[in-house]
Amino acid sequence: MKQIIPFVIAIATGLLTLIGLLTGTAVVNIILEGAAFLAALALLIGIINLFIVHAHRLVTKRNIYSLFLLASMVAVLFLGFTDGNQEIGLTEAFNWVQRPLEAALASLLAFFLVGAILRMARQRGDRWTSLFLFTVILILLTSALASLRFVPDSISTGATQVRQIIDSLFVTAGMRGLLIGVALGTIMLSLRVLVGLERPYNK
Amino acid sequence: MDSPIIPVVVVVLILLSYRLVHRIFVRRLAQDDRLNLRPLPGFDVLKTQIGRAIESGSQMHITLGQASLHGPASPASIAAINMLGHLAEEGCMNDAPPLVTVGEATVLLAAQGKLRHSFEAVNRPEGYKPWLVHFVAHQTEPYAYAAGVSGIIHQDKITGNVMMGQFGTELMLIAEAAQRRDMSQVIGTDDPTAMALATAVTPNSLIGEELFVAAAYLDKTPEQIANLRIQDIVRLFIMLGILVWAVIQFVTNL
Numbered sequence: 532m533k534q535i536i537p538f539v540i541a542i543a544t545g546l547l548t549l550i551g552l553l554t555g556t557a558v559v560n561i562i563l564e565g566a567a568f569l570a571a572l573a574l575l576i577g578i579i580n581l582f583i584v585h586a587h588r589l590v591t592k593r594n595i596y597s598l599f600l601l602a603s604m605v606a607v608l609f610l611g612f613t614d615g616n617q618e619i620g621l622t623e624a625f626n627w628v629q630r631p632l633e634a635a636l637a638s639l640l641a642f643f644l645v646g647a648i649l650r651m652a653r654q655r656g657d658r659w660t661s662l663f664l665f666t667v668i669l670i671l672l673t674s675a676l677a678s679l680r681f682v683p684d685s686i687s688t689g690a691t692q693v694r695q696i697i698d699s700l701f702v703t704a705g706m707r708g709l710l711i712g713v714a715l716g717t718i719m720l721s722l723r724v725l726v727g728l729e730r731p732y733n734k
Numbered sequence: 735m736d737s738p739i740i741p742v743v744v745v746v747l748i749l750l751s752y753r754l755v756h757r758i759f760v761r762r763l764a765q766d767d768r769l770n771l772r773p774l775p776g777f778d779v780l781k782t783q784i785g786r787a788i789e790s791g792s793q794m795h796i797t798l799g800q801a802s803l804h805g806p807a808s809p810a811s812i813a814a815i816n817m818l819g820h821l822a823e824e825g826c827m828n829d830a831p832p833l834v835t836v837g838e839a840t841v842l843l844a845a846q847g848k849l850r851h852s853f854e855a856v857n858r859p860e861g862y863k864p865w866l867v868h869f870v871a872h873q874t875e876p877y878a879y880a881a882g883v884s885g886i887i888h889q890d891k892i893t894g895n896v897m898m899g900q901f902g903t904e905l906m907l908i909a910e911a912a913q914r915r916d917m918s919q920v921i922g923t924d925d926p927t928a929m930a931l932a933t934a935v936t937p938n939s940l941i942g943e944e945l946f947v948a949a950a951y952l953d954k955t956p957e958q959i960a961n962l963r964i965q966d967i968v969r970l971f972i973m974l975g976i977l978v979w980a981v982i983q984f985v986t987n988l
Contacts, residue, residue, distance in 0.1 A: 549745060554738035566804040570840055577839030577869035584865045596885060633877040640903055643910040647934045650913070655937055663934070706926050709942045713924045715972065716946030717809040719965045724812065726753050728961065729949075731815045731844055733851065 537732045545725045578604075670697065752964070759960035771959070776920045776938040777951040783894035783918060784821060788828040792891040796821065797883050797908065798845055799899020799923070800837035800873040807900045810924045813946045814898035815844050817922075820952040821896070822852035826861060832896075834867040835886060837879040841899075842869045880904035884911035897921045898945065901928045909935040922948075943969075 544562060551559030582604060585597035610620035648667065651660055676682050676690035723729035787794040798814040801807035818834065825831045826849075834849065836842045846867045853862040870882035884907055887895060895912035897905065897919070905921065905928045912919050913935065921932040922940030932939040940948075947965070950958040 550742050553741040553745065563804075570802060570804055573839035573843055574872065575839075577842050577872070580842060580864065580867070580869040584868050587865050594889065596889070629875075629878075632881075633875075636877040636881060636904075636907060640906050643906045644931065644934065647906070647910070647913070647931075651934055709926050709929065711972065712942035712969075713945075715965065715969055716813075716943030717924070719961070719968065720809045720813060720946050722749065722752050723961060726749050726756075728753075728756065728957070729812070729816065731812045731819075732847065 534733050538727060538730065541730070541732055542725065542727055549725070666697075670694070673697070755964055756957075756960050759963050760956045763956035763959055763963075771951060771954075771962070774940065774944055774951060776922065776940045776944070777948070779918055779938045780821065780896065780920050780952070783896065783920070784824050786918075787825060787832075787893040788830045790893055791830065792893045793830060793833045794821070794825060794894045794896065795835070795887060795890070795892045795912075796832045796896045796898065797835045798837070798841050799897070799901050800876060800879060801841070801900035802838045802873060803840040803844060807924065810900040810945065811838070811841050811844075813948060814922075815841065815848050817898050817948040817952070818845060819848045819852060820949060822849055823855055826852045826858060827856040829861070831861065831866055833886070833890060833892060835870050835883050836867065837870055837876070837883075838873045839869060842867060876902050876904040877907070880907035883908045887911045887915065887917075893917065895919045897923070897932075898940075898948075900924055903927060903931065906931050906935070 548559055548562050550556075551562065582601065585594075585600050588594040588597040589601065607621065607624060610624060614620045648664070652664060673690040673694040677687050677694060679687075682690075720729060724731070783794050796818055798818065799811060801811045803811055818832070822832050831849065831853070834845050836845055846864065849866055850859070850862045853859050868882075868886065870886075871878035873879075886892075887908070888911055892915075895908070895917045897908060899922075901908075901921075901923045902925060905923065909919060909921065909932070918938070919936040920938045920940070921928075921936055922945040923929055923932060924942075924945060929939065929941055933941070943965070947962050950962040
């Protein structure tokens with residue numbers, strides 16, 4: 532019984548939503564609004580989970596980072612209550628703390644990627660690594676030649692054309708192949724969920 | 735006049751056909767001992783990671799990405815949650831359950847349920863603790879999510895890193911944190927940019943639709959391999975359709 536009830540709810544809701552979307556009936560709006568409400572409730576549960584996990588880490592492992600996280604949560608919550616409708620404190624906290632931190636993390640991506648490529652060249656010296664490195668160098672070279680001012684026009688135009696050929700032939704074709712594969716996997720998984728062959732909500 | 739009945743009938747026929755074809759394949763595969771699957775190194779490494787975590791008395795870290803269960807990218811999260819279910823049982827049985835992190839609240843609830851079911855499946859329901867699954871950050875804050883997961887990788891006793899689900903470029907931050915601790919990694923995502931980054935970081939990446947076939951590779955039951963075979967056949971039809979359409983377009987434009 533414990534397995535049948537979620538199974539029936541999942542299949543019935545899935546089929547109702549699908550048929551509702553196809554026929555344009557109002558029931559689909561009710562289901563989707565219900566899903567949005569549940570997602571908001573889940574977010575509240577997620578925040579409680581975050582608090583419980585880090586409180587547990589603070590108590591059992593004396594983790595200092597968990598202490599900072601809990602203090603930040605309480606501080607932002609306090610700001611939210613004291614701000615009211617104006618959101619001045621929250622906006623300042625976001626602009627002066629979160630945004631710079633996110634910018635700093637984003638700026639690290641390029642360095643980490645270069646490090647990963649060098650590590651790949653050192654540890655995995657196969658033909659695919661060579662092709663990867665060749666492609667990276669080719670793209671950088673053509674981009675540089677196409678954009679530098681002191682490069683003659685003929686070379687700049689040639690580099691642009693090479694870049695366009697790489698983009699339109701190899702990159703677009705490869706990307707489309709990947710996306711078709713992902714779309715196929717998505718559709719087949721969705722079909723399996725609708726007919727009950729895949730049950731992420733059960734054992 | 736457009737009738738809404740026709741699309742409904744078509745959809746119902748497709749669902750019934752899938753179920754019927756699946757049953758036929760399952761019967762055939764149950765009689766056939768040769769379950770030939772194309773080797774995917776990512777899945778072989780996943781199995782060794784579980785064993786390594788159990789032997790060393792540490793945990794395997796599994797992060798399930800940031801796609802919500804009610805959005806367009808939900809299949810990636812569903813595939814990741816299914817994979818969690820297949821991976822968790824052995825660890826739950828041997829007192830080394832995986833440490834799970836999620837970047838979306840609906841996935842949190844599904845992952846907690848899956849982990850609880852895994853403990854129940856091995857008759858150890860008392861082993862489940864809510865803090866085995868961490869909600870790190872909401873899907874609107876990818877860098878906060880990456881920073882939180884990286885922190886967990888640095889601080890906790892973790893042997894392997896598994897990233898399954900929807901990720902963006904923030905994947906690089908998490909992968910670098912695991913790389914600095916010399917962990918083996920398996921990454922599977924549906925985002926093309928993240929896939930490109932994953933191939934640079936680890937040789938054990940699951941490209942494209944490979945994320946969605948985990949059950950077949952990890953379980954190897956006739957039911958799961960039947961799903962894989964049907965997917966292969968549909969892929970073949972799509973390929974033939976694209977080729978035929980391209981030839982028709984080429985000929986008509988001459």
